[in-house]
Amino acid sequence: MTVFTAILVDGYRELVAKKLFTLSMILSLLVVAVIGIGGLNEQGVTIVGFTIEVPFVNSTMFTPAEFYKLMFNSVGVKFWLGWLACLLALVSSAGMFPEMVSSGVVENMLSRPIPRWRLYIYKFTAGLLFTSAQMAVFCLASFLVIGLRGGAWEPGLFLAIPLVTLLYSYLFAMSALLGTVTRSAIAALLLTILFWGFLFTVNSAETIVNGFRIGSVKECQAVEALIQKRKKENADVDVSDLQTELERDQSTLANLQLWHRVVFALKTALPKTDETTSLLQRWTLEASNMQEEGADDDEEVAATAQKQRRRGGPGFGNSRAKTSVVVAAIGADQRSRGVVWILGTSVAFEIVTLGVGCWLFSRRDF
Secondary structure: HHHOOOOOOOOHHHHHHOOOHHHHOOOOHHHHHHHHEEEEOOOOOOOOOOOEEEOOOOOOOOOOOHHHHHHHHHHHHHHHHHHHHHHHHHHHHHHHHHHHHOOOOHHOOOOOOOOOOHHHHHHHHHHHHHEEEEHHHHHHHHHHHHHHHOOOHHHHHHHHHHHHHHHHHHHHHHHHHHHHHHOOHHHHHHHHHHHHHHHHHHHHHHHHHHHHHHHHHHHHHHHHHHHHHHHOOOOOOHHHHHHHHHHHHHHHHHHHHHHHHHHHHHHHHHHOOHEEEEEEHHHHHHHOOOOOOOOOOHHHHHHEEEEEEHHOOOOOEEEEEEEEEEEEEHHHHOOOOOOHHHHHHHHHHHHHHHHHHHHHHHHHOO
């Protein structure tokens, strides 16, 4: 038996003994069952024979295939894969590294000659394999539900397996490092969740500031266009009020651009969990011929910026820039962020984190 196989078997036995692996599998299947027990009729949604009247959600509006794809997108991708599945995987694997560095365990693992850094990577890889197995069970069950209940067989659903595993690996790399440092599963789990919350905060801040920035750009463009229009209609027209407004908007834009550069630089250096989830959703939708739900987030940012401007704060929202134009610009900006930036910079952070963990594990006595 190779060292990696031994680590894999040992990790599996550990998870099974703690009932964590079995519990995660059961919960994954329960989520799929929630998707599968629903149905449609002419009045609305049916659940175990009971009808719940839901406006605009019935068999006259959606085919069974469209309904189950929508459920997979809303419940499976956004709710389960994007958040709870990763959290459950973190809980399941939080003790892998603290227990490995506990007294006497490392010596037993190193009874066969192997570099410590390789042992660290083997343990990390084993954790990812267990997570990918959970994702595979969920995707296979969802594939069968959508196929059997909706009549649509969509192999594109299986794209979720590598993407969710990659998303989880960002967090697991940090959990492994923290577990090695603290030697405590609870501390590693809590600190990793705090780190995840920090990533969410940075992403939200960048999204909001970027929405204000783009809105301010469109506001300046709208004022400039209005000045040119009035001068074209009457060369002697007084546009001093518009010039003052433009100068104020340009000053606001300069401040927003500065803040956005700072937040964007910080975000670039960190794992992009939200963008990876969005990429997962977009790729899964495209591969499975699903429809996106719309630009709700962009519209929310635009509406927030408009309210802020009306209160006298930075943003856009007087009659110059149209909300639809700003929303379209925000959406285009988000889509312009390529896979290399989203995944490449995130993987780079993960590699650095793993490198630090390997170095500490190799240098410290356990």
